[in-house]
Amino acid sequence: MSSLLYRLPSPFPCASGCLPQCITNTWKNLREKEYVGFATLPNQVHRKSVKKGFDFTLMVAGESGLGKSTLVNSLFLTDLHKDRKLLNAEERISQTVEITKHTVDIEEKGVKLKLTIVDTPGFGDAVNNTECWRPITDYIDQQFEQYFRDESGLNRKNIQDNRVHCCLYFIPPFGHGLRPVDIEFMKALQDKVNVVPLISKADCLMPSEIKKLKERLREEIDKYGIKIYQFPDCDSDEDEEFKQQDRELKESTPFAVIGSNTVVEARGQRVRGRLYPWGIVEVENQSHCDFVKLRTMLIRTHMHDLKDITCDCHYENYRAQCIQTMTSKMNADKRVESPIPILPLSTPDVETEKLIKMKDEELRRMQQMLQKMQQQMHEQDL
Amino acid sequence: PGRVPGLTAGVIRGADLFGYVGIEAVLDQMRRKTMKAGFEFNIMVVGQSGLGKSTLVNTLFKSKVSRKSCTPNYEEKISKTVKLQSVSHVIEEKGVKMKLTVIDTPGFGDQINNENCWEPIVKYVNEQYEKYLKEELHVNRKRRIPDTRVHCCIYFLPATGHWLRPIDIEFMKRLGKIVSIVPVIAKADTLTIEERLEFKQRIRQDLAANGIRVYPQKEYDEDAEDRIVNDRIRESIPFAVVGTDKEHQVNGNKVLGRKTKWGIIEVENAAHCEFANLRDLLIRSHLQDLKDVTHNIHYETYRVRRLNESNMNFSELELSIRPLENGNGDKSESESHL
Numbered sequence: 001m002s003s004l005l006y007r008l009p010s011p012f013p014c015a016s017g018c019l020p021q022c023i024t025n026t027w028k029n030l031r032e033k034e035y036v037g038f039a040t041l042p043n044q045v046h047r048k049s050v051k052k053g054f055d056f057t058l059m060v061a062g063e064s065g066l067g068k069s070t071l072v073n074s075l076f077l078t079d080l081h082k083d084r085k086l087l088n089a090e091e092r093i094s095q096t097v098e099i100t101k102h103t104v105d106i107e108e109k110g111v112k113l114k115l116t117i118v119d120t121p122g123f124g125d126a127v128n129n130t131e132c133w134r135p136i137t138d139y140i141d142q143q144f145e146q147y148f149r150d151e152s153g154l155n156r157k158n159i160q161d162n163r164v165h166c167c168l169y170f171i172p173p174f175g176h177g178l179r180p181v182d183i184e185f186m187k188a189l190q191d192k193v194n195v196v197p198l199i200s201k202a203d204c205l206m207p208s209e210i211k212k213l214k215e216r217l218r219e220e221i222d223k224y225g226i227k228i229y230q231f232p233d234c235d236s237d238e239d240e241e242f243k244q245q246d247r248e249l250k251e252s253t254p255f256a257v258i259g260s261n262t263v264v265e266a267r268g269q270r271v272r273g274r275l276y277p278w279g280i281v282e283v284e285n286q287s288h289c290d291f292v293k294l295r296t297m298l299i300r301t302h303m304h305d306l307k308d309i310t311c312d313c314h315y316e317n318y319r320a321q322c323i324q325t326m327t328s329k330m331n332a333d334k335r336v337e338s339p340i341p342i343l344p345l346s347t348p349d350v351e352t353e354k355l356i357k358m359k360d361e362e363l364r365r366m367q368q369m370l371q372k373m374q375q376q377m378h379e380q381d382l
Numbered sequence: 383p384g385r386v387p388g389l390t391a392g393v394i395r396g397a398d399l400f401g402y403v404g405i406e407a408v409l410d411q412m413r414r415k416t417m418k419a420g421f422e423f424n425i426m427v428v429g430q431s432g433l434g435k436s437t438l439v440n441t442l443f444k445s446k447v448s449r450k451s452c453t454p455n456y457e458e459k460i461s462k463t464v465k466l467q468s469v470s471h472v473i474e475e476k477g478v479k480m481k482l483t484v485i486d487t488p489g490f491g492d493q494i495n496n497e498n499c500w501e502p503i504v505k506y507v508n509e510q511y512e513k514y515l516k517e518e519l520h521v522n523r524k525r526r527i528p529d530t531r532v533h534c535c536i537y538f539l540p541a542t543g544h545w546l547r548p549i550d551i552e553f554m555k556r557l558g559k560i561v562s563i564v565p566v567i568a569k570a571d572t573l574t575i576e577e578r579l580e581f582k583q584r585i586r587q588d589l590a591a592n593g594i595r596v597y598p599q600k601e602y603d604e605d606a607e608d609r610i611v612n613d614r615i616r617e618s619i620p621f622a623v624v625g626t627d628k629e630h631q632v633n634g635n636k637v638l639g640r641k642t643k644w645g646i647i648e649v650e651n652a653a654h655c656e657f658a659n660l661r662d663l664l665i666r667s668h669l670q671d672l673k674d675v676t677h678n679i680h681y682e683t684y685r686v687r688r689l690n691e692s693n694m695n696f697s698e699l700e701l702s703i704r705p706l707e708n709g710n711g712d713k714s715e716s717e718s719h720l
Contacts, residue, residue: 066544127549128495174540174569175432179460181494204541204572206642274574277653279645287643 013117015111028341053112055161057143059193060117061136061185062170063124066200072117074272074283075111075295078104097122097135100371118164118336126180132181134187140164144318154359163315166229166298169286170200171254177216178224186226194229194306196298197221202256202289203274203281210256218324231297232305255290314374356379398651399471420472422480422529424510426505426561426618427484429538430491430555431460433568438536438625439484441638441649442661447484461489464502485532486493491549500553507532507561512683516675518685535561538568539620546588554594558673560684562597562675564664570655571640571647572624578622585620596620598668602675615663622650642654 012148060068073080100119105112120136143162150159167189171182186195197217202210221228231253234246260283264273273281283291427435436448447469468485485506490499510531517527522710535557539550546554554563567573573581589596597611597620630639630646638649649657664672 063542064547065540065544125547127552128497130495132494172432172540173572174430174434179431179492184494201541201572203642203644206640274646276571276574276647278647279570279642281644285643301676 017141022272029059050111053114054303055114055116056307057116057118057162057164058168058298059120059140059164059167060170061120061123061133061167062200065259066170066172068119068168068170069202070201070261071170071198071257071291073261074291076104076106076115078106097132099135099139116162129181133185137188137192141318143193144315147315148319148322163310164193165303167195167308169197170194171215171217172198173199173201173205173256173269177213178220183220183226186221186228187224190227191317191373194309194314195227196229196274197254199254199256199292201258204257212254214254214256222293229306229309232303237356249293252290252293255294255297257291257294258289259291316335334355401607409442419526420481421512421669422481422483423673424483424485424530424533425664426487426503426507426532426535426611427485427538428490428535429568430540431488433538433540434625435486435536435538435568438538438566438568438623438657439461441625441657441709442664443473445471445472445473445483447482448486460492464489464499466502466506483530496549499549499558499719503553504556504560507535507557508684511532511560511681513686514681514687515688531676532561533672535563537563537565539565539708541567541570541572541581543573543577545584548637551588551592551594554596555592558594558596560680562672563597563678564597564660565620566660567620567622569624571624573622582618582620582622597672597675599675601680611667617707621660621663623657623660624655625657649698 058072060072062068096140098121100121101116103114103116103365107115118139123136124131126132132211140163143164147159147163148158148162166220169182169186169189182197186197189195199205199210199213199217205213231246231250234243238246258274260272260274260281262272262274263270263282264275265271266273266280266282271285274281274283282288286292398542408539425439427439429435439448440446440451464487466485466487470481470483472479472481490496490503493499498669514527514529514531516615526684537550539546551563554565558562567578567581567585570578570663575613598615600612600616600688602705603609603612624640624647626638626640628639628641629636630641632646632648632651633639637646637651640647640649648654652658
């Protein structure tokens with residue numbers, strides 16, 4: 001008996017309920033005596049991910065002049081907008097909302113991050129801003145659609161994930177709360193992307209004003225039922241320090257941020273900041289603004305959660321909706337139900353069309369075979 | 383044979399006085415009269431909600447004169463349409479009384495679709511000119527026509543640091559023709575000095591490119607002295623302002639300021655912001671000029687346009703149907719007078 005056990009492959013993850021009692025007892029002894037080793041799984045995952053690298057897509061939205069580009073530069077310590085030209089008002093009168101993408105590869109301590117920043121110049125700048133968020137929702141939907149196609153395709157080895165994982169929405173500090181455009185925008189995007197509202201250019205507010213504005217914003221977000229990104233509750237078995245941090249983080253939303261492209265001398269050190277005649281604002285000073293909290297949340301603690309929610313919630317919602325509309329259309333057309341719906345491509349080229357048709361034929365053949373096999377089995381059972 | 387006795391048309395010569403005549407006492411008499419009568423000043427504030435319009439007006443006149451401070455249970459709510467509301471106060475300083483009217487424009491630029499949000503404002507300004515015109519055309523008119531015309535319109539620009547926005551250009555284009563606009567950069571404590579200078583330069587470029595004339599307009603400089611003073615002003619508009627009604631202790635003095643974690647922004651310190659320049663312009667040096675420009679230029683333009691329009695149709699002016707004493711004769715007299 002014992003020789004058999006040693007030949008069994010390890011690790012044996014099956015619950016001990018599947019094995020006869022004598023074997024489980026011996027297994028238990030084994031575990032105490034020898035270290036099996038699957039506790040190293042997290043490390044293996046870690047090593048593989050480091051090799052593979054991470055990708056993260058961040059969208060920034062808000063009117064011109066709220067410091068979006070400066071904040072992104074400060075967050076990732078890059079200079080993404082070096083040669084940016086500011087359009088003058090004439091050029092902007094006829095401008096519609098654009099979507100621009102910048103990708104940059106950042107590496108820190110061997111961990112690679114492929115960061116994509118999606119910018120939305122022109123948002124909210126015109127006199128008539130009705131539905132100015134349409135290009136943005138269209139873009140997000142396009143990325144979902146692209147991923148859906150890739151995921152449903154036959155070659156899934158190198159799927160590129162361009163889905164937007166997080167959208168930072170910049171609320172101007174000048175107002176007294178949410179403006180109509182803020183409410184409409186966040187409601188349009190709440191089911192498609194993780195919306196993180198920020199109070200921008202917070203250096204023009206005094207501490208009491210920041211507190212009042214945050215309270216007001218939280219109230220109004222509740223009142224209008226806007227679903228912004230919620231921090232997940234930390235596990236009850238986390239240590240007290242982490243829990244305290246988590247609580248502080250949650251209580252200070254929406255974050256009031258300041259960004260800076262310049263380094264100044266403050267208190268004998270060189271820090272990122274803004275130099276005014278009345279003092280120096282330090283971007284990374286927690287008593288000056290919530291920049292550090294935002295960076296911690298976005299990069300250090302919640303990046304993965306943001307990606308998870310994008311995949312598990314927003315993308316799945318989109319996918320379910322898509323499939324529903326497709327199947328209802330197909331039922332109307334009385335065609336064979338195929339789990340891979342033919343989605344209308346925006347600009348299909350002939351090659352891809354041919355390929356798709358070929359693959360669809362293959363699938364249909366496979367399905368027919370399956371159906372035949374099922375029928376045969378059914379007849380056998382009878 | 384053609385000479386009227388007692389009337390000599392001659393060259394006006396300068397005469398040297400060899401004694402004190404007392405002509406300058408006229409200034410005193412004028413002063414006393416105007417002090418008794420008091421001044422009227424109507425100022426309009428335009429800008430999106432939250433740009434500090436009420437606070438600035440209160441700070442300018444060092445008293446709670448804004449609509450916000452006067453309405454009990456004032457709630458910060460964005461109104462769905464642009465509704466003009468005015469509040470009047472009589473403030474007094476060293477025996478000089480001023481009836482100050484602040485006209486507020488809540489709802490301007492706050493909606494998603496702000497097309498034509500300037501129209502109620504244009505309408506209001508023209509209505510005041512119309513009121514004055516009607517009073518002026520009356521057969522029996524009041525000695526002092528009540529002046530509700532807008533003497534100055536402060537337009538608040540958000541401190542984006544980039545350029546003028548389309549809504550700014552549309553507004554100032556239209557209203558720059560009928561009222562004196564003074565643009566200011568609101569809540570300027572978010573711009574460093576360099577950013578401020580660059581922003582101002584870009585704004586001036588934008589204004590010139592769009593043919594927008596703000597106060598003080600170049601064409602109305604009366605003489606070289608005026609031009610020098612006004613040129614200096616024109617080079618530094620729009621003023622970057624910060625407003626507050628709270629006082630703090632700085633170096634043993636009580637100053638108006640905003641206290642942040644990195645320092646105190648002193649509102650009246652010229653090194654911090656340009657509030658003092660704005661106050662000097664509006665109140666201490668150019669207040670009378672603003673009124674003169676409104677009366678002599680903007681109002682006259684309106685009057686000429688209106689009278690030309692109604693050249694054919696007299697009744698359009700809706701002159702009061704007061705019974706004229708001498709029937710037709712008087713009517714033709716008043717026609718020729720126009």
